[in-house]
Amino acid sequence: EIVLTQSPATLSLSPGERATLSCRASQSVSNYVAWYQQKPGQAPRLLIYDASNRATGIPARFSGSGSGTDFTLSISSLEPEDFAVYYCQQRDNWPITFGQGTRLEIE
Amino acid sequence: EVQLVESGGGLVQPGGSLRLSCAASGFIFSSYSMNWVRQAPGKGLEWVSSISSSSNTINYADSVKGRFTVSRDNAKNSLFLQMNSLRDEDTAVYYCAKIDRHYFDCWGQGTLVTVSS
Numbered sequence: 001e002i003v004l005t006q007s008p009a010t011l012s013l014s015p016g017e018r019a020t021l022s023c024r025a026s027q028s029v030s031n032y033v034a035w036y037q038q039k040p041g042q043a044p045r046l047l048i049y050d051a052s053n054r055a056t057g058i059p060a061r062f063s064g065s066g067s068g069t070d071f072t073l074s075i076s077s078l079e080p081e082d083f084a085v086y087y088c089q090q091r092d093n094w095p096i097t098f099g100q101g102t103r104l105e106i107e
Numbered sequence: 108e109v110q111l112v113e114s115g116g117g118l119v120q121p122g123g124s125l126r127l128s129c130a131a132s133g134f135i136f137s138s139y140s141m142n143w144v145r146q147a148p149g150k151g152l153e154w155v156s157s158i159s160s161s162s163n164t165i166n167y168a169d170s171v172k173g174r175f176t177v178s179r180d181n182a183k184n185s186l187f188l189q190m191n192s193l194r195d196e197d198t199a200v201y202y203c204a205k206i207d208r209h210y211f212d213c214w215g216q217g218t219l220v221t222v223s224s
Contacts, residue, residue, distance in 0.1 A: 032209070034210040034211075036152075036211070038152075042216075043202055043214035043215065044152065044202075044214055045214075046210055049208060049210045049212075050208070055212065056212075087151065089152075089210070091209040095154055095166070095168050095169070096157070097154065098151055098152040098153070101151045101152075
């Protein structure tokens with residue numbers, strides 16, 4: 001099973017700042033990584049797929065990069081609605097696995 | 108508009124059974140693989156099961172293999188999860204999720220399953 005390790009566990013920033021979230025895989029997953037955003041009491045929402053492609057309707061301030069074992073989700077200028085928990089997910093190998101999440105909180 | 112609505116959650120004793128349903132609308136259900144993903148209270152996401160569009164290919168997480176059975180009825184645009192021999196650690200919100208390009212592009216609102224005596 002491929003283990004995804006996200007860092008940091010919690011990230012404290014202010015609106016307008018840039019956020020950088022990391023996801024590291026225990027073995028290469030090519031570019032088969034997605035990122036999801038989850039707000040309290042809501043289902044996750046797909047943000048990025050295949051490491052760097054924005055899903056439909058996702059603002060351009062969200063971007064993804066990486067390949068192999070190291071991936072990054074960047075949010076260029078934080079809006080108040082961006083404070084949430086973010087998960088990475090790989091689909092290169094069964095079983096599908098998720099990272100443990102990064103909580104992005106307001107400083 | 109794509110919509111997924113889960114139902115069937117509730118309180119069940121350890122060792123008991125429950126059947127979850129997911130009603131789909133707004134897309135051609137029979138063309139897409141569907142999945143169940145769960146989230147224990149205060150925890151992260153865990154993939155549970157996947158079923159291909161024609162039910163030919165089915166996969167389970169090791170944690171539920173042999174206890175859970177996924178199925179679908181394309182004529183009724185519905186997805187199901189039969190859960191047997193439930194354990195305390197199965198307590199979670201269960202989401203059904205549509206797969207597109209191998210990623211979960213649409214999720215239901217979830218249904219809570221609580222396993223407790």
